[in-house]
Amino acid sequence: MTADTRQKTLNQAQLVPIVLDEGQRGYDILIGSGLLDEPSSWQGLSKAASALIVSNETVAPLYLQRLRAQLSKYYARVDAVLLPDGEQFKDWASLNLIFDRLLETASDRKTVLFALGGGVIGDMTGFAASVYMRGVPFVQVPTTLLAQVDSSVGGKTAINHPLGKNMLGAFYQPARVIADLDTLDTLSQRELSAGLAEVIKYGPIADAAFLDWIEVNLDALLARDKSALAYAVKRCCEIKAWVVGQDEREQGLRAILNFGHTFGHAIETGLGYGEWLHGEAVGCGMVMASDLSVRLGLMPAEFLPRMRALIERAGLPVVGPPLGAQRYLDLMRVDKKAEGGEIRFVLVEGLGKAGMHAAPDELVEMVLATHCA
Amino acid sequence: MTADTRQKTLNQAQLVPIVLDEGQRGYDILIGSGLLDEPSSWQGLSKAASALIVSNETVAPLYLQRLRAQLSKYYARVDAVLLPDGEQFKDWASLNLIFDRLLETASDRKTVLFALGGGVIGDMTGFAASVYMRGVPFVQVPTTLLAQVDSSVGGKTAINHPLGKNMLGAFYQPARVIADLDTLDTLSQRELSAGLAEVIKYGPIADAAFLDWIEVNLDALLARDKSALAYAVKRCCEIKAWVVGQDEREQGLRAILNFGHTFGHAIETGLGYGEWLHGEAVGCGMVMASDLSVRLGLMPAEFLPRMRALIERAGLPVVGPPLGAQRYLDLMRVDKKAEGGEIRFVLVEGLGKAGMHAAPDELVEMVLATHCA
Structure with a gap:
C-alpha cells in the first residue's frame, strides 16, 4: 500500500505491520470498524483483470455483496465461490471447488483471491492461492474473532487429512489482512x-x-x-x-x-x-x-x-x-x-x-x- | 553435501551446481553412470528417521530395490509408494496416495522423499514434499531423459487439472538431483x-x-x-x-x-x-x-x-x-x-x-x- 493510502487508512483504523526477511517482504493488518465498506481498505493491491471471493454459505449472505461492491471498483470481473461451512469441509474436495472456479473463469496468474470468512475459509483460500498456477496473490478478510487474532495472520495455510489436522499446506503470506471488527457482531x-x-x-x-x-x-x-x-x-x-x-x-x-x-x-x-x-x-x-x-x-x-x-x-x-x-x-x-x-x-x-x-x-x-x- | 563428499563425487560424475538467491540457497545435480549404486551419491543429505521412495509400477521393478539398499544405510525406515504410470495419473488422486502413505507411517517433518522415475513422478513427489506438513525435503532421482535434462531441475512441481496442464503446484527446490545415465538404458x-x-x-x-x-x-x-x-x-x-x-x-x-x-x-x-x-x-x-x-x-x-x-x-x-x-x-x-x-x-x-x-x-x-x- 502506498504511503498516502497507508496514512489515510491509519486515520481510521489500527495498522499492524508484518515485517519479514528484515524488511524485504511484509504486509499490513488493518483493524477497525467499518473497514469492509471503506474504499481505502481495498486500494493499492496488485492490479489484475479479475478477483475471486472465496466464502461460505453462512458468511456470504451477510457480507458478500458489500465486498463485491468495493472490489468491483478495482477489478473488471469479480467472481465468487461458496464452500460448505465447517472444519469437516476443510479438505481436497472443497479446495477443488476453488480451483474449478478459477479455471472455469480462465483466471490468470495475477487474479487476486479474497478470503471472506473464518479460519477454515482463510486456510483454504491461502492454500489455494499458493497452489493455483504455483502462486497468485490473496487477501485475508477475516470475519471471526479466531481468524482476526490468529489464523489470518502469518501465512500458515492448510487443509486437513483424515489422519491429521492441518497436515497438508503451505507457508504463503497474504498481501493484506483486513479485520473489520463490525463483522464480529454477527458471530454466534x-x-x-x-x-x-x-x-x-x-x-x-x-x-x-x-x-x-x-x-x-x-x-x-x-x-x-x-x-x-x-x-x-x-x-x-x-x-x-x-x-x-x-x-x-x-x-x-x-x-x-x-x-x-x-x-x-x-x-x-x-x-x-x-x-x-x-x-x-x-x-x-x-x-x-x-x-x-x-x-x-x-x-x-x-x-x-x-x-x-x-x-x-x-x-x-x-x-x-x-x-x-x-x-x-x-x-x-x-x-x-x-x-x-x-x-x-x-x-x-x-x-x-x-x-x-x-x-x-x-x-x-x-x-x-x-x-x- | 560436504566439500569432501563433493570432491569425491566429482571424481566419478559431472556436477552442475544450482545457485539461488546469490548463493544463499542451492543444490547439486550429479550426472554420471552408476550413481544409483554409488554410496557417495546419497551421503550428506539432511538426517531423518525415515525416507519414502515414490515411484511407479514401471520403474520400481527396475530400480526400487537398489535405491532402497542404498538408502537403508542412512535411514532407519525406508518406505515406498508406487503410483500408476502415466500423465493421466498426475492428479489429486495419485498425490493423495503419497499423503496417505506418509501419514500411515507417521512420517514427520524431516522425512525425506525420493522421486524415482520420470517427469510425472518428479513433479508429483516435489509437490507432495512441498505440501506435506508445509514442506519436507526431497531428492530427485530422474530415470528418463526428459526428467534428467529438464523437469527434475529447477523446482517447478505440479499436477494437472482437467482444464489445464500443470495448473496446480509449487516452486519447491529438491535437496539434490541424481541423474544416473545408466537408467536411460531401460527407456523405450x-x-x-x-x-x-x-x-x-x-x-x-x-x-x-x-x-x-x-x-x-x-x-x-x-x-x-x-x-x-x-x-x-x-x-x-x-x-x-x-x-x-x-x-x-x-x-x-x-x-x-x-x-x-x-x-x-x-x-x-x-x-x-x-x-x-x-x-x-x-x-x-x-x-x-x-x-x-x-x-x-x-x-x-x-x-x-x-x-x-x-x-x-x-x-x-x-x-x-x-x-x-x-x-x-x-x-x-x-x-x-x-x-x-x-x-x-x-x-x-x-x-x-x-x-x-x-x-x-x-x-x-x-x-x-x-x-x-
Missing part, C-alpha cells in the same frame, strides 16, 4: 468463545500483562465491547507479527503459537473434524498443556487453576472427550512438531514465556486421565 | 525421443552452438551413446541452472524454457493427458512456435524447416492433432503465461535467444492450419 456466542481461546493463548506464551488484561476485561469481550475487542485483536496481532517476523517458517520460536494445539488437534481429529470448534479444542488443550507444564515443574501449581478458570469463564470446554489415552497418544505422534515418533509439546516456562518439551508418556497419560471424561 | 525408444524434444529446446532459446551439436550428434543420442548422452544432459542442466539461478519463480527470463509448451500443453490437455507424451507434444509445439517466430518476422524463413527436420529426425511428431483452431485458442488462453485472456508465446528472436510475444489470433490460426491434420 459459541464462535466468539472459540476465538477467545486464541486470545487467551497469547498471554501465557508471550505477555503476562496481557493475561492480566484479559482476566480483567473478559466480561467486556464476551459482551462484544468494541474497544475491548479492538485492543485484544490489535495486541494479539502485534504479538503474532513479532513472532512470525522472527520465524516465518517455524524453525523454532513460532511453534510457541501452538500452545494447547497438540492436545487440541488430537481432540479435533479424534472426534471427527467439526464436532468441536477449533477454538474449543484449543481451550481444552491449553488446560492440559498447563497441567503438563506444572507436572514437569516448569510452572507453579497455581498456574493450572488460573488457566482453567479463565478458559471456563470464556465459555470454553475444560474437560476433554474420553478418546482413551492410547488414541490421544497415537494422534499426537503424527503432530507436525513430533520427531521420530516423539511428541513435542509447547509448554509454559514462566508467565509470558514458552518452549518445546518432550514428556514421558506416563505423565501425559496422567494429564489425560485428569482432564478427560 | 518413444520415451527417449520424448526426452530429446527438451534437449533440442535448449538450442534455439539459449545456445546456437548446442543446436549445431545436436544436429551433428542426434544419431549418437538416438543410439544411446553414453558420452553423447552425458554431454547433452550436462549442457542442458547447465543452461537450466543458469536460467533458474536468475529467475527461480518465473517472473521473466525463466519463461523461455517453455518454448513449444504453449502449443504443446494445448495438445496434451485437448487430447486427454497421456495420449501423447509430454515430449511429443513439446516437439510438435516447437514446430508451431518456430513457424510463429518466422511469421512474426523474428526469424528468417529457413528456421522453420531446420527445426522441423531436426524434430522429425528425433522421432517426434511434427503434425498436430486436429482439435480445431478455436479449441486450441481456448486451451491456450488458460495457459499460465496468458494474462487477461491474451495468449503469450515464447518465440525465438535469433538463434540462441527467446522472448515472450503476443500474436494476433489470425496468425496463430494460420500456424495451426499449416501444422495440424
Whole structure:
C-alpha cells in the first residue's frame, strides 16, 4: 500500500505491520470498524483483470455483496465461490471447488483471491492461492474473532487429512489482512468463545500483562465491547507479527503459537473434524498443556487453576472427550512438531514465556486421565 | 553435501551446481553412470528417521530395490509408494496416495522423499514434499531423459487439472538431483525421443552452438551413446541452472524454457493427458512456435524447416492433432503465461535467444492450419 493510502487508512483504523526477511517482504493488518465498506481498505493491491471471493454459505449472505461492491471498483470481473461451512469441509474436495472456479473463469496468474470468512475459509483460500498456477496473490478478510487474532495472520495455510489436522499446506503470506471488527457482531456466542481461546493463548506464551488484561476485561469481550475487542485483536496481532517476523517458517520460536494445539488437534481429529470448534479444542488443550507444564515443574501449581478458570469463564470446554489415552497418544505422534515418533509439546516456562518439551508418556497419560471424561 | 563428499563425487560424475538467491540457497545435480549404486551419491543429505521412495509400477521393478539398499544405510525406515504410470495419473488422486502413505507411517517433518522415475513422478513427489506438513525435503532421482535434462531441475512441481496442464503446484527446490545415465538404458525408444524434444529446446532459446551439436550428434543420442548422452544432459542442466539461478519463480527470463509448451500443453490437455507424451507434444509445439517466430518476422524463413527436420529426425511428431483452431485458442488462453485472456508465446528472436510475444489470433490460426491434420 502506498504511503498516502497507508496514512489515510491509519486515520481510521489500527495498522499492524508484518515485517519479514528484515524488511524485504511484509504486509499490513488493518483493524477497525467499518473497514469492509471503506474504499481505502481495498486500494493499492496488485492490479489484475479479475478477483475471486472465496466464502461460505453462512458468511456470504451477510457480507458478500458489500465486498463485491468495493472490489468491483478495482477489478473488471469479480467472481465468487461458496464452500460448505465447517472444519469437516476443510479438505481436497472443497479446495477443488476453488480451483474449478478459477479455471472455469480462465483466471490468470495475477487474479487476486479474497478470503471472506473464518479460519477454515482463510486456510483454504491461502492454500489455494499458493497452489493455483504455483502462486497468485490473496487477501485475508477475516470475519471471526479466531481468524482476526490468529489464523489470518502469518501465512500458515492448510487443509486437513483424515489422519491429521492441518497436515497438508503451505507457508504463503497474504498481501493484506483486513479485520473489520463490525463483522464480529454477527458471530454466534459459541464462535466468539472459540476465538477467545486464541486470545487467551497469547498471554501465557508471550505477555503476562496481557493475561492480566484479559482476566480483567473478559466480561467486556464476551459482551462484544468494541474497544475491548479492538485492543485484544490489535495486541494479539502485534504479538503474532513479532513472532512470525522472527520465524516465518517455524524453525523454532513460532511453534510457541501452538500452545494447547497438540492436545487440541488430537481432540479435533479424534472426534471427527467439526464436532468441536477449533477454538474449543484449543481451550481444552491449553488446560492440559498447563497441567503438563506444572507436572514437569516448569510452572507453579497455581498456574493450572488460573488457566482453567479463565478458559471456563470464556465459555470454553475444560474437560476433554474420553478418546482413551492410547488414541490421544497415537494422534499426537503424527503432530507436525513430533520427531521420530516423539511428541513435542509447547509448554509454559514462566508467565509470558514458552518452549518445546518432550514428556514421558506416563505423565501425559496422567494429564489425560485428569482432564478427560 | 560436504566439500569432501563433493570432491569425491566429482571424481566419478559431472556436477552442475544450482545457485539461488546469490548463493544463499542451492543444490547439486550429479550426472554420471552408476550413481544409483554409488554410496557417495546419497551421503550428506539432511538426517531423518525415515525416507519414502515414490515411484511407479514401471520403474520400481527396475530400480526400487537398489535405491532402497542404498538408502537403508542412512535411514532407519525406508518406505515406498508406487503410483500408476502415466500423465493421466498426475492428479489429486495419485498425490493423495503419497499423503496417505506418509501419514500411515507417521512420517514427520524431516522425512525425506525420493522421486524415482520420470517427469510425472518428479513433479508429483516435489509437490507432495512441498505440501506435506508445509514442506519436507526431497531428492530427485530422474530415470528418463526428459526428467534428467529438464523437469527434475529447477523446482517447478505440479499436477494437472482437467482444464489445464500443470495448473496446480509449487516452486519447491529438491535437496539434490541424481541423474544416473545408466537408467536411460531401460527407456523405450518413444520415451527417449520424448526426452530429446527438451534437449533440442535448449538450442534455439539459449545456445546456437548446442543446436549445431545436436544436429551433428542426434544419431549418437538416438543410439544411446553414453558420452553423447552425458554431454547433452550436462549442457542442458547447465543452461537450466543458469536460467533458474536468475529467475527461480518465473517472473521473466525463466519463461523461455517453455518454448513449444504453449502449443504443446494445448495438445496434451485437448487430447486427454497421456495420449501423447509430454515430449511429443513439446516437439510438435516447437514446430508451431518456430513457424510463429518466422511469421512474426523474428526469424528468417529457413528456421522453420531446420527445426522441423531436426524434430522429425528425433522421432517426434511434427503434425498436430486436429482439435480445431478455436479449441486450441481456448486451451491456450488458460495457459499460465496468458494474462487477461491474451495468449503469450515464447518465440525465438535469433538463434540462441527467446522472448515472450503476443500474436494476433489470425496468425496463430494460420500456424495451426499449416501444422495440424
